[in-house]
Amino acid sequence: MLFLLAGCRQPMANQPKYQPLEASSFFVDGRSARPVPAGTVARGHLNEDSALQTGKINGEFVDTLPIPMTRVMLERGRQRYDIYCSPCHGKTGDGQGLVVVRGFQRGPASFHIDRLRAERIGYFFDVATNGFGAMQDYAAQTTVEDRWAIVAYVRALQLSQKASIDDVPAAERTTLERQQ
Amino acid sequence: MSTGHETRDFKPIWVGAFVAVLVYAIVVVYMFTFTVFSHFKAGEVTQTSPGLFPQPRLQIDAQSELVQMQARDRERLNSYGWIDRETGTVRIPIERAMDLVAERGVNGVAK
Numbered sequence: 001m002l003f004l005l006a007g008c009r010q011p012m013a014n015q016p017k018y019q020p021l022e023a024s025s026f027f028v029d030g031r032s033a034r035p036v037p038a039g040t041v042a043r044g045h046l047n048e049d050s051a052l053q054t055g056k057i058n059g060e061f062v063d064t065l066p067i068p069m070t071r072v073m074l075e076r077g078r079q080r081y082d083i084y085c086s087p088c089h090g091k092t093g094d095g096q097g098l099v100v101v102r103g104f105q106r107g108p109a110s111f112h113i114d115r116l117r118a119e120r121i122g123y124f125f126d127v128a129t130n131g132f133g134a135m136q137d138y139a140a141q142t143t144v145e146d147r148w149a150i151v152a153y154v155r156a157l158q159l160s161q162k163a164s165i166d167d168v169p170a171a172e173r174t175t176l177e178r179q180q
Numbered sequence: 181m182s183t184g185h186e187t188r189d190f191k192p193i194w195v196g197a198f199v200a201v202l203v204y205a206i207v208v209v210y211m212f213t214f215t216v217f218s219h220f221k222a223g224e225v226t227q228t229s230p231g232l233f234p235q236p237r238l239q240i241d242a243q244s245e246l247v248q249m250q251a252r253d254r255e256r257l258n259s260y261g262w263i264d265r266e267t268g269t270v271r272i273p274i275e276r277a278m279d280l281v282a283e284r285g286v287n288g289v290a291k
Contacts, residue, residue, distance in 0.1 A: 091253035103236045160277035165268035
């Protein structure tokens with residue numbers, strides 16, 4: 001009896017639909033998965049602001065932030081940096097994160113070397129967006145705004161580890177002067 | 181009825197023979213094993229002492245290593261200190277640096 005029941009099929013079992021990437025006899029090119037029509041953009045994928053989306057203008061890295069600089073944004077950048085970047089780059093940005101200390105051979109350079117201190121801000125954004133060397137890209141883990149916040153925070157890290165004595169408040173300066 | 185051990189079914193010669201074979205077998209097995217062991221010992225790779233492994237080695241105390249690392253980072257990110265007194269280069273707390281960057285923009289970092 002059960003075997004007989006298994007033989008029954010309702011008309012709905014046969015649906016006129018394509019399985020993913022199934023061949024088609026309807027379209028001329030034989031593909032059921034249709035290519036995106038020319039001149040269209042998927043929702044949320046409009047990259048009209050080159051500086052904001054890629055950190056470049058005409059292939060050159062930008063050297064200013066395309067979003068307004070605020071203290072709140074830097075806080076957000078610090079939080080995202082500590083989550084996504086510090087395991088390799090280290091909390092101080094010296095390239096000695098936990099992963100590197102525990103034996104990762106192709107660790108990142110320190111943010112405090114002269115080359116990276118002189119590098120334009122768009123470069124950091126580009127690396128975070130597309131990866132570099134052994135580093136994967138973080139475009140999926142972070143939003144565009146968060147990545148700009150992160151690179152702005154990297155600038156703060158660079159300043160904090162190599163600042164001028166003029167950046168020290170007067171009260172602290174006297175303490176420093178007394179230090180050996 | 182005569183006393184003494186039973187002689188009809190029991191032949192001491194077999195016990196003696198069994199013991200002799202047993203001792204012989206023990207000696208042979210011992211010598212065989214010894215030969216095999218010394219044969220493998222010759223081809224054995226000498227093990228590296230654990231102290232000679234390249235860094236990083238096994239973590240003996242992962243917790244304290246992490247605490248040390250965090251303490252070092254905290255020190256560097258939260259205090260003033262000299263880097264080069266001659267050129268007036270210093271380390272400043274990250275909070276102060278963030279204030280300065282917020283004020284001056286991303287290009288306010290001394291090159």
